[in-house]
Amino acid sequence: MERYISDTLALSMGIGKLLLENGAETYRVEDTVYRVAQSYGYLNIHVYCVPNTIILNVETKDGDVYNRLWRVPTRDTNLGKVKEANELSRQITAGNLTVTEARAQLKIITNQKRIYQPYERYLAGAILSGFFALMFLGTWIDLIGAVVAGGLGYIFFKQINDLTNLQFFSELTSSFIIGWLVVLLVTVGIGDNMDIMILASVMTLVPGRAITNGIRDLMAGDYVSGLSILADALLTASAIGIGVAGVLAIV
Structure with a gap:
């Protein structure tokens, strides 16, 4: 159970980090992290984002509370990655991907190099x-x-x-x-x-x-x-x- 919680929270924060460091608006980051966390059954979800930090607070069905804080030191503009991160979040919320599959796709998107030389x-x-x-x-x-x-x-x-x-x-x-x-x-x-x-x-x-x-x-x-x-x-x-x-x- 602890492993599942760690993986799903890391996935939610990873998608938010990918969005934030590639030029997405604050509201988009917060909304995406919220929806991904909600799709994994978390309750009382609170997401707070500023230009270089994302904070996530969730509660499980058993009443346990978990917090995550990730710092995003660099920001760039890559709307291609923003689009792919949005598509990944939609597939997750639709239930089309397992946690392992979603994390693998997130890693691929994160490691993608720019299309243009x-x-x-x-x-x-x-x-x-x-x-x-x-x-x-x-x-x-x-x-x-x-x-x-x-x-x-x-x-x-x-x-x-x-x-x-x-x-x-x-x-x-x-x-x-x-x-x-x-x-x-x-x-x-x-x-x-x-x-x-x-x-x-x-x-x-x-x-x-x-x-x-x-x-x-x-x-x-x-x-x-x-x-x-x-x-x-x-x-x-x-x-x-x-x-x-x-x-x-x-x-």
Whole structure:
């Protein structure tokens, strides 16, 4: 019995952790963990989630109370894993999987590597920056400059972040590099509008998911999570602004 309880609680928390570390909203994590635990017959289920922690409290039919607390130190954006975790939770609640089968599938999803190679993500970031330049009413030469600055800036961001694991420093440094690259490109004639090129090039660093999830959590009444996520987004925006402003102040 103790083994069953340990396995089912680990499974419930594991799915929640997978969702949280890959960009799911707080309400989605709490609801999924609740439904999975409920499907295994637990009573008086309480789930509390903040951006880096999940707490689960359940009661068995015999009246025994169990608690679990898992810390989620890293967060990324991988909506593919979020989708697969949701599908796994639906299969569990529908009774289509045993605990052993569900844990095996969870392990497979957790260990999955990204579909896209690093160079593909860098290329996508560069192209994205270029088309943002057009969206901001830049010229075709601005698009070329934004592709170069945005692509190289995104590469620097990923490499620095992997080395330091300090997102604020990585974003500040990358935005500073992007600013200098744009100044250099405009100086040599690759670009007409410096402000549009800088704006387009830093768009790959803008915390769009964090802002969206933070507002969504606030609307759902999850004020601690919402404010925490928005504070993280504000730090990112500040890092980008400081980096670009530093270049413009020197120029």
